[in-house]
Amino acid sequence: MRFVIRRFLLFVAALLAISVVIFAALRILPGDVASVMAGLNAPPERVAQLRSQMGLDRPLTVQYFSWMGGLLHGDFGTSLLTGRSISSTVAMRASVTFPLIVLGLVVALAIGLTLGVVSTLSTHAAVRSVFHFVAIVGGAIPALWGGLLLILLFGRGTGLLGILPSQGFPEAGWDNFGSALTSLVLPALTVGIIDGASLMRYTRSALGEVMNSGYMDQAMACGYTRRQAALKVGLRLATPQLVSVVGLMFAGMITGVMVIENLFALPGIGAGLVTDLGNRDLIAVQSELFMLAAFFLFVGFLVDLLHRFLDPRLKHAVQGGAQ
């Protein structure tokens, strides 16, 4: 329990620290947000008007605390460009991004876990070196290029097997379920294959470590074959480590798919953030960056708790140690 509280306090502290960093990053712009937004040739009155509209004429501490106060009440501000509330915009984008990364994660798990286990258990040197090769090359492909190759292979219109849409997301969103889902297939495959390759390496190293441990000797002494021991005992022992990796991979995918969202013209969180950044809609950028950072820190927090929960040895180690 002490660990949970300490880890939670750390999460809050990191959240505050990152909010200051993001706030500062937007304030050390040459000129200020208002003059950047108004453009190069804007008359000074327009800049001043924007400045008071955004509350930039107030002292920095007041600005920071009113921003933070808003965040605590769930008020993420209003985009000055579109006039819509930032939270509703982000919610709409999340309805594209989250299904995408969940699909991507499913592909990555299917590829990474299966191939990782198979390549650890295989007794043929040739099989293992083929898997080794696949893992290394798969992890070295730039996401952008991987997506392009898939478009060239399967994209409707240009691909060799033109069966899947490669651009855009239906206007109606998830109301048009079939078409929404098919438009996510190629992007999800792209991110899934690339992350699957790195997951395969992690699976192999985590499982490989366990395979050489006394636990496996014990299991085999009890009558399991090597394969049974690996699947029943080895995987359980490797679980805490793999859950950490998969958790952080899941979080990382939100920004990892930025490139892919842009390439496939999907209106997701990452593509939206890049658009807002390009439009200099800095109030929106500020809140969106914070939301993303909060999400990553929160996942990091959850992953640490989960790791602890799944690996009771850690708890005993601390209690038994000199702590």
Place this chain on the structure above:
Amino acid sequence: MTRNNEHSASETVRTNNAPANMGTKASSKFTVVLRSIWRRGEGKFALIVLALWLAVSLLSLVWTPKSLWATDGYHVWAKPSAAHWLGTDGTGADVFSWLMAGARTNLFIAVLAVVFAGALGILLMSAMVSRSSALSNVSVVAVDALISIPTVLIALILAVPMGASVVVIIIACGIGYGLNLARIARPQALLAANSDYVASALSYGASGFSVIWHHILPNAMPTIMVQLSLSAGTAVLAESGLTYLGVGVPSGVPSWGHSLATSVKFINVYPLTVLWPGLIVTIVVVALNVFGDVLRDVIDPVTNPELREV
């Protein structure tokens, strides 16, 4: 495990795997490690690719087949020919020359990102194993909390005030990989910090700095070197992603990410131009990852007996 393609031809080019001549004074640790890497099939592949990368980068400073700015409006998107080895892009500029020049930008980014990450990582690692419990606790929890923030997000935050720039990539990668490095190197460093020889050095009055420099760093160095060479590969990948997103290498500066990003828009019409930059990035990143893997095996004096004789 041998990789039996791509480099099999080059293997026969040089076969001077002279038996390690340990008697000479000239063989430093560095050359012994290099020679051990070269002796492995996949190590040879990695060294050849990395040497080519360096050579092309240097060459591109003084010579490219065509000037980067020699555009030719009459020959846009030309097919590969004797005049333009890989064809031309949308402005009629020579694709091959741009890829050559891109090599040096990517090398620059990878090297500086790794140097920055190494410095930050070693600093944090030293703080994490420091004898002051306040400093070590704070640094451990700080690294644990911040490690979940991805490099792309750091780059986007930096890009708000700085705009698209090479520096954004270098700092973002440096911070992200530095945190990772500190976490990965910590167990080794902790093992050394709790050892008897450190205790005895301290009892002789050695300073904290001297202990880190003479005892902890040499112990953690193999892990650090391996992690940094893997990070260099990630930095090359990050460059292509960030440049495509518009927060990396600014337009007009040659880089592989830039070549890739500019050809993306015309993939339907000229799919071939997109092939080369992606292929180069993949091969270079594979080489860096393989280099890291082989380095892990040969840099440890326990598994590489030759190192013990230096």
